[in-house]
Amino acid sequence: MSCSGMQFASYVTNKNNNKRINIMVALFVVFTFIILIVIDIVVLKAQKRKHPAFADAAKAVFNKNSLSLPERIFVSKGHTWAELVPGGFARVGVDEFVLKSLGKISVNYIAKEQTLVKQGEVIFQGTSGKGSFSFRSPIDGVIQDVNRNLTNIQDPYRNDWGVIISPSNWADNTKSLKNGQALVSWLKDEFSRLKDFLAVNSMNTELAGVTMHDGGNIMEGAVTYMKAEGLKNFENEFLTF
Amino acid sequence: MKNSNASKLSFWKIVAAVIMICGLYSSYIRFTKGLGASTHLSDSIPWGLWIGFDFLGVGLAAAGFTIAVMVHVFNIHKFEPIVRPAILTAYIGYTLVVLLLIIDLGRPQNFWHPLVMWNLHSVMFEITWCVICYSAILTLEFAPVVLEKYNLTAPIKILRKISIPVVILGVIFSTLHQSSFGSLYLIVPGRLYPLWYSTLLPVNFYISCIAAGLSMIIFESYLNARAFNLGLRLDILSGLAKIVLYVLIIGFLVRITDMIITGKTPFLFLPRTETYMFYAEVIVGTFIPVYLLSQAKYRKSRMWLYVISIFTLSGFVLNRINVAVTGLVASSKTSYFPSFDEISITMMLVVLGMWAFKLVSTKFPVFVELENLKEEKLPEDSREMILSE
Missing domain, CATH: 1.20.5 (Single alpha-helices involved in coiled-coils or other helix-helix interfaces)
Known part of the structure; x- marks a missing residue:
C-alpha cells in the first residue's frame, strides 16, 4: 500500500x-x-x-558425551590408561575423565626408572586445588622411561603421558581393564556415579557448579570445590582399585 | 531428577503464589461477570494485552520449529542438546496461548466452533487450524521424551521413522500461522499506524519470530542454568546468536526497504508518540543487538549473550504490542491500559508456564545430550572413538 x-x-x-x-x-x-x-x-x-x-566465565562444562579417547587404550578403574607402543612397551597416563573432574592436575611426583610396579601401586602424584591425589599403575611391569616434561596434565593421551612400562603380565592385567565399547559404556556409568558422588559430597552444589539432573553438565574442576573429606573420598572412589 | 529445594519457601515462590491467587480471582471475575467487568477492552479497542500476549507467546515459541528443522532436516547436530527444551518451550507457549484465547473469547464455551464451522475465507480460521495442527505436531515431537521415561521403545521407533515428515509438517504449520498473525492486521489499513502497517506484515512477523524464538532459547538457557544449576553450552548459544544477527539484519532490511518503497519515511520524522515507540522498538530490538552480535567478543561472552537476548526480546515485545495496541490506539480515538484483571491473568499464565516447564523438566529427560556414539574419520594411527561431536 x-x-x-x-x-x-x-x-x-x-x-x-x-x-x-x-x-x-x-x-x-x-x-x-x-x-x-x-x-x-x-x-x-x-x-x-x-x-x-555473571558467574565465573572461565569455568567450562563437560558431560559424558564431550570426551574422546584413543581407540587402543585400556583404562583401569582408577582412571589411568595403558597403551601398547612399538617395542612391546606400554605408555601409561591419566584419563580425561579425571582431568576434567579435577580441572587441572599439577604433577609433583613420578616413580623412578627401573622401578618395579604392580597393578594398583602409585606411579605418580599430583595436586589440584587444595587436594593431593595419587594415580595408580594399570599394569604390572618395570618403569622404563618417565615423561620429564610432565608438570601440568593438559593433553592426557598425547603429550602428557606419565611413564613407559615394560609389561610383565599384560594379558592378565588387561582382563580387568576397559577397552572399546566396554570402555565407552563404563565411562558413561562413571559420569552417573560422579554426579551422585558430587550430590552427596558437595556441601554447596552451586559453588561446585554442577547439576544432579538427568543429562546435565558438570563444571570442569567441580571436584576441587569440595572440602578435604570429599577430596579424599574422590580418591578412594575413583582413583583407587 | 531430584530437587531437594522443592519444599523450601523462596522469594519467587511467594511472588508466584501471590500472582496465582490474584490470577485465579481475576479468572473468577472474568468468567462470572464477563469481559466488560474484567477488562478495559471496548468496541473501539476489542484487542488489548491478551492478544498482544498471544502474539508474544507464539512468537517466542518459534524456536521449536526453528531448532527442530536445523537439527532434523538440515542435520546441524550441534544444536541437538537444545531441541527438547525448545520443543517443550513451544509446547507450553502454545498451550498458554490457547488458554488465554479461551479466556479472551467473548463466549468461551463456543471455542470449538471453528473445528466444525469452517469459514475458509477467514484468517482466524487459518490461525485456529494451524495452531491446532502445530500443537498436535508438537505432541508428536515431544512424545519420545515421555516414552523414554517409561522405556516404551516400540512407539519411539515408529516416531523416529516419521520424525522428518513430522518436523517438516511442523515447519509448514508454524510458517503459516506465524505469518498469519501479521495477516490479521492487513484488514485494518486505515486503523493501524503506518509505521507498522504494511502488506509485508506476514513476512515481518515471520522473520521477527525466528530471531525472537532463538533469543528466547538463549534467555531460557540462563533461566534453566539458574533454576537447575545447569552448565551453559556457550558454544551452542553463540551459534544461535550468530543466526539471530543475520535474521535481525534481514528483518530490518525488509522492513526499511518496504517503508521506502511505500513512501512511509516521512512518518519517521513526525513528532508523535508512535514515532518514538517505533524508534524504541528498532533501537532496542535491532540496532543494539546487531551492533553487539556483530562482534565476536560480545557474541561469545556469557554476560553479553544474556544482555543481548534481553535486548532482542524487549524489541520483539515492543514490536508485537506496538502492532496490537500502540498502533491502533490513535485511530480508535480512545486510550487503553489493561485492567488489573487483564494483567493478573496474564501474569498467572506466565507463572503457570514456568511451573509447567520446571515440572516437566524434573520428571522427564529434557536436558539430554547426544547418546549415539560416532567415530571420527581420522587416519588410522590417530583414530579416536568420539563420544560425541
Missing part, C-alpha cells in the same frame, strides 16, 4: 491523540520484564549467589 499524502496530513494535524496514548502498554510490558530480571539479580545477590550470566 502506498502512503497517501492525505493520510500523512491527517496524522500531522491530529496531534490530540498524543495525549490519549500517553500510557503505553508496550512500555509497561517491557519494563515489567526488565524489572523482574533486575529483582532476580538482586535476590540472588542477597542470597550470596551468582546469576549464571
Whole structure:
C-alpha cells in the first residue's frame, strides 16, 4: 500500500491523540520484564549467589558425551590408561575423565626408572586445588622411561603421558581393564556415579557448579570445590582399585 | 531428577503464589461477570494485552520449529542438546496461548466452533487450524521424551521413522500461522499506524519470530542454568546468536526497504508518540543487538549473550504490542491500559508456564545430550572413538 499524502496530513494535524496514548502498554510490558530480571539479580545477590550470566566465565562444562579417547587404550578403574607402543612397551597416563573432574592436575611426583610396579601401586602424584591425589599403575611391569616434561596434565593421551612400562603380565592385567565399547559404556556409568558422588559430597552444589539432573553438565574442576573429606573420598572412589 | 529445594519457601515462590491467587480471582471475575467487568477492552479497542500476549507467546515459541528443522532436516547436530527444551518451550507457549484465547473469547464455551464451522475465507480460521495442527505436531515431537521415561521403545521407533515428515509438517504449520498473525492486521489499513502497517506484515512477523524464538532459547538457557544449576553450552548459544544477527539484519532490511518503497519515511520524522515507540522498538530490538552480535567478543561472552537476548526480546515485545495496541490506539480515538484483571491473568499464565516447564523438566529427560556414539574419520594411527561431536 502506498502512503497517501492525505493520510500523512491527517496524522500531522491530529496531534490530540498524543495525549490519549500517553500510557503505553508496550512500555509497561517491557519494563515489567526488565524489572523482574533486575529483582532476580538482586535476590540472588542477597542470597550470596551468582546469576549464571555473571558467574565465573572461565569455568567450562563437560558431560559424558564431550570426551574422546584413543581407540587402543585400556583404562583401569582408577582412571589411568595403558597403551601398547612399538617395542612391546606400554605408555601409561591419566584419563580425561579425571582431568576434567579435577580441572587441572599439577604433577609433583613420578616413580623412578627401573622401578618395579604392580597393578594398583602409585606411579605418580599430583595436586589440584587444595587436594593431593595419587594415580595408580594399570599394569604390572618395570618403569622404563618417565615423561620429564610432565608438570601440568593438559593433553592426557598425547603429550602428557606419565611413564613407559615394560609389561610383565599384560594379558592378565588387561582382563580387568576397559577397552572399546566396554570402555565407552563404563565411562558413561562413571559420569552417573560422579554426579551422585558430587550430590552427596558437595556441601554447596552451586559453588561446585554442577547439576544432579538427568543429562546435565558438570563444571570442569567441580571436584576441587569440595572440602578435604570429599577430596579424599574422590580418591578412594575413583582413583583407587 | 531430584530437587531437594522443592519444599523450601523462596522469594519467587511467594511472588508466584501471590500472582496465582490474584490470577485465579481475576479468572473468577472474568468468567462470572464477563469481559466488560474484567477488562478495559471496548468496541473501539476489542484487542488489548491478551492478544498482544498471544502474539508474544507464539512468537517466542518459534524456536521449536526453528531448532527442530536445523537439527532434523538440515542435520546441524550441534544444536541437538537444545531441541527438547525448545520443543517443550513451544509446547507450553502454545498451550498458554490457547488458554488465554479461551479466556479472551467473548463466549468461551463456543471455542470449538471453528473445528466444525469452517469459514475458509477467514484468517482466524487459518490461525485456529494451524495452531491446532502445530500443537498436535508438537505432541508428536515431544512424545519420545515421555516414552523414554517409561522405556516404551516400540512407539519411539515408529516416531523416529516419521520424525522428518513430522518436523517438516511442523515447519509448514508454524510458517503459516506465524505469518498469519501479521495477516490479521492487513484488514485494518486505515486503523493501524503506518509505521507498522504494511502488506509485508506476514513476512515481518515471520522473520521477527525466528530471531525472537532463538533469543528466547538463549534467555531460557540462563533461566534453566539458574533454576537447575545447569552448565551453559556457550558454544551452542553463540551459534544461535550468530543466526539471530543475520535474521535481525534481514528483518530490518525488509522492513526499511518496504517503508521506502511505500513512501512511509516521512512518518519517521513526525513528532508523535508512535514515532518514538517505533524508534524504541528498532533501537532496542535491532540496532543494539546487531551492533553487539556483530562482534565476536560480545557474541561469545556469557554476560553479553544474556544482555543481548534481553535486548532482542524487549524489541520483539515492543514490536508485537506496538502492532496490537500502540498502533491502533490513535485511530480508535480512545486510550487503553489493561485492567488489573487483564494483567493478573496474564501474569498467572506466565507463572503457570514456568511451573509447567520446571515440572516437566524434573520428571522427564529434557536436558539430554547426544547418546549415539560416532567415530571420527581420522587416519588410522590417530583414530579416536568420539563420544560425541
